[in-house]
Amino acid sequence: MISLEGTVSFWEYLGSRRERLWFETWQHASMVFQTVLAALVIGVLVGLLVYRSERLSALATSTAGVIFTVPSLALLGLLITPLGLGVAPSVVALTLYSLLPIVRNTVVGLSGVDRTLVDAARGIGMTRTAILLRVELPLAWPVILTGVRVSTQLAMGIGAIAAYVSGPGLGEQIFSGLARLGGANAINMTLAGTLGIVLLALIFDGCFVLIGRLTTPRGIRV
Amino acid sequence: MSDADPAPASGATSAASAAVTGDAAGADAARGNRGGIQLINVTKRYPGQSVPAVDDVTMTVPSGEIVVLLGPSGSGKTTMMRLINRLIEPTSGKIIVAGQDALGLNPVELRRHIGYVIQNAGLFPHMTVATNIGLVPQMLKWDKDRIAARVDELLELVDLDPATFRGRYPRELSGGQQQRVGVARALAADPPAMLMDEPFGAVDPITREHLQDSLLRLQEELGKTIVFVTHDIDEALKLGDRIAILDKGSRIAQYATPQEILLHPADDYVEQFIGGGQAMRLLKFSRVADVPLQQVPEARPEDDAAAVRDRIAAGSTAFAIVLDERRRPVRWIHPEDLDGVTGPIGTRGMPTATPIRARNTLQQALESLIQIDHETVPVVGPRGVYRGTVTLATLQNAIRDMKERTRARRRGADAT
Numbered sequence: 001m002i003s004l005e006g007t008v009s010f011w012e013y014l015g016s017r018r019e020r021l022w023f024e025t026w027q028h029a030s031m032v033f034q035t036v037l038a039a040l041v042i043g044v045l046v047g048l049l050v051y052r053s054e055r056l057s058a059l060a061t062s063t064a065g066v067i068f069t070v071p072s073l074a075l076l077g078l079l080i081t082p083l084g085l086g087v088a089p090s091v092v093a094l095t096l097y098s099l100l101p102i103v104r105n106t107v108v109g110l111s112g113v114d115r116t117l118v119d120a121a122r123g124i125g126m127t128r129t130a131i132l133l134r135v136e137l138p139l140a141w142p143v144i145l146t147g148v149r150v151s152t153q154l155a156m157g158i159g160a161i162a163a164y165v166s167g168p169g170l171g172e173q174i175f176s177g178l179a180r181l182g183g184a185n186a187i188n189m190t191l192a193g194t195l196g197i198v199l200l201a202l203i204f205d206g207c208f209v210l211i212g213r214l215t216t217p218r219g220i221r222v
Numbered sequence: 223m224s225d226a227d228p229a230p231a232s233g234a235t236s237a238a239s240a241a242v243t244g245d246a247a248g249a250d251a252a253r254g255n256r257g258g259i260q261l262i263n264v265t266k267r268y269p270g271q272s273v274p275a276v277d278d279v280t281m282t283v284p285s286g287e288i289v290v291l292l293g294p295s296g297s298g299k300t301t302m303m304r305l306i307n308r309l310i311e312p313t314s315g316k317i318i319v320a321g322q323d324a325l326g327l328n329p330v331e332l333r334r335h336i337g338y339v340i341q342n343a344g345l346f347p348h349m350t351v352a353t354n355i356g357l358v359p360q361m362l363k364w365d366k367d368r369i370a371a372r373v374d375e376l377l378e379l380v381d382l383d384p385a386t387f388r389g390r391y392p393r394e395l396s397g398g399q400q401q402r403v404g405v406a407r408a409l410a411a412d413p414p415a416m417l418m419d420e421p422f423g424a425v426d427p428i429t430r431e432h433l434q435d436s437l438l439r440l441q442e443e444l445g446k447t448i449v450f451v452t453h454d455i456d457e458a459l460k461l462g463d464r465i466a467i468l469d470k471g472s473r474i475a476q477y478a479t480p481q482e483i484l485l486h487p488a489d490d491y492v493e494q495f496i497g498g499g500q501a502m503r504l505l506k507f508s509r510v511a512d513v514p515l516q517q518v519p520e521a522r523p524e525d526d527a528a529a530v531r532d533r534i535a536a537g538s539t540a541f542a543i544v545l546d547e548r549r550r551p552v553r554w555i556h557p558e559d560l561d562g563v564t565g566p567i568g569t570r571g572m573p574t575a576t577p578i579r580a581r582n583t584l585q586q587a588l589e590s591l592i593q594i595d596h597e598t599v600p601v602v603g604p605r606g607v608y609r610g611t612v613t614l615a616t617l618q619n620a621i622r623d624m625k626e627r628t629r630a631r632r633r634g635a636d637a638t
């Protein structure tokens with residue numbers, strides 16, 4: 001018989017570990033936020049560099065796609081050698097995974113901008129940079145933002161696995177819970193980690209809806 | 223073509239308007255040679271194409287005129303436009319804009335001084351009407367208040383109520399309204415020249431007609447150098463001071479005034495292009511400004527009655543026209559109206575019919591003449607300033623003269 005000695009109800013568990021859980025939730029959120037932000041900057045830059053050439057676009061997208069297909073556990077494991085344990089491999093892996101949706105959507109968004117508009121912009125004497133900043137990026141923005149949203153959801157889930165390399169966040173709860181399955185509070189731990197991530201994902205998504213509303217001009221809102 | 227250009231240029235417009243009230247010659251001087259465009263032996267061959275899109279074209283677009291490029295699809299009209307504002311570079315040849323070698327100028331700078339209107343307006347959907355129109359002034363670093371004032375001024379100019387439209391997005395406008403905003407955007411920094419590539423191609427015939435009229439009214443005030451592309455012969459005849467009829471490779475089959483093209487098509491290709499109905503087209507597309515106007519004695523309300531009677535007696539008509547202080551026609555005055563009058567003539571006489579504009583067509587003039595009860599209609603230029611008068615006889619003579627001249631030229635041509 002498995003001993004359930006010391007097991008408490010889920011609510012009691014949350015109450016007794018409140019501080020630790022808050023901290024891990026905060027860590028998780030902050031890790032996802034930072035990696036997605038990094039992926040956004042890198043992804044949009046890559047997108048900008050390649051979108052004018054079909055060949056380069058295909059190359060960038062498929063490279064990001066290849067990284068994407070590497071199982072997360074394997075990638076994290078591989079990163080231990082160069083980066084050690086902890087925050088570094090977690091952040092790098094998450095950033096790499098977040099790249100694909102952002103790069104792809106940036107390329108799709110930018111090349112979807114009506115060429116006649118770019119032409120009109122050139123025709124009225126806008127500089128290359130002005131066209132990019134004032135016409136192309138704003139018009140591609142809703143599509144890029146969708147990519148960021150997808151990346152965020154991905155990073156939320158994959159972020160949990162970062163605990164495997166002692167990364168920060170709610171993955172710790174899930175991994176510990178799974179490791180002592182049958183032990184005291186195992187289910188509570190796993191449940192707390194999972195629900196925390198789901199909750200965070202919902203909150204982030206809500207934020208994206210808001211950001212989308214605030215940053216999309218009325219003229220191109222669907 | 224310096225950064226400082228737009229400010230003096232807009233000044234020149236108001237100076238021109240002031241000058242028009244005084245004397246027409248001053249206005250022409252103010253316009254000067256601001257925006258003439260010359261293509262000299264220009265060839266453009268796109269990479270991978272065996273025949274050039276534009277093949278050794280030489281053409282002059284005089285300052286202050288509307289030149290229409292008319293030709294079938296693929297004849298290189300768009301290519302010619304894009305060569306002028308350097309959206310593409312010529313394979314060989316020379317392009318001169320406002321007296322300067324365009325190829326030696328910074329392309330971005332050049333484009334800011336040439337308005338560009340494209341089919342479907344090409345408005346930026348994520349910007350409001352005001353932002354769209356204010357883009358070029360903003361790039362030229364005008365301050366906010368000046369841009370806002372300019373935007374409102376331009377919206378008024380293209381017949382859109384600023385309060386209603388400045389905050390709208392392009393998709394909240396009809397096609398015709400979008401075209402107007404497109405024209406306003408091209409005019410924003412008061413460029414001396416404008417390129418209009420089938421700007422009215424995508425709107426219904428009535429709106430199109432209306433947009434054409436607005437353009438002519440604008441042009442009367444602004445005197446821009448305009449290159450206008452169309453497929454539509456009627457549009458070309460209506461708008462063009464000159465028309466270039468293009469064949470493949472932008473071969474210029476004929477480059478002449480609408481009248482000349484109607485009366486004297488250069489070859490079979492041109493003839494086929496314009497089709498039949500030439501007499502009616504002549505009325506429809508000749509402008510009042512192109513025919514000799516009948517001059518009648520002029521008077522001012524404060525003029526002495528006796529002096530006006532003398533002037534009428536000395537003139538060739540039985541009446542005089544009374545002009546207000548800005549030289550706009552107000553009344554006809556006959557000697558009978560002045561019987562026994564001494565001192566200023568004041569408000570005596572009979573109001574004139576609504577004047578016709580010098581830009582109007584002979585057909586419109588005919589229409590007016592048939593509808594009014596005086597045999598004469600006054601003709602006005604920019605800002606309603608009096609130019610002369612027309613009668614039915616003026617029109618008849620004008621058409622007869624046009625035909626005579628052409629016949630004489632043909633005989634001359636045949637004789638050689």
Ligand SMILES: Nc1ncnc2c1ncn2[C@@H]1O[C@H](COP(=O)(O)OP(=O)(O)OP(=O)(O)O)[C@@H](O)[C@H]1O
Nearest residue numbers: 268269271275293294295296297298299300301302
């Ligand atoms: N970017 C390009 N690359 C290669 N060929 C081109 C390009 N643009 C135009 N052409 C070719 O040059 C020729 C002239 O094209 P252009 O667009 O100037 O014609 P157009 O008179 O404006 O026609 P339309 O009335 O249909 O607008 C056509 O044969 C066209 O196929």
Ligand SMILES: [Mg+2]
Nearest residue numbers: 299300301419
């Ligand atoms: Mg074209």
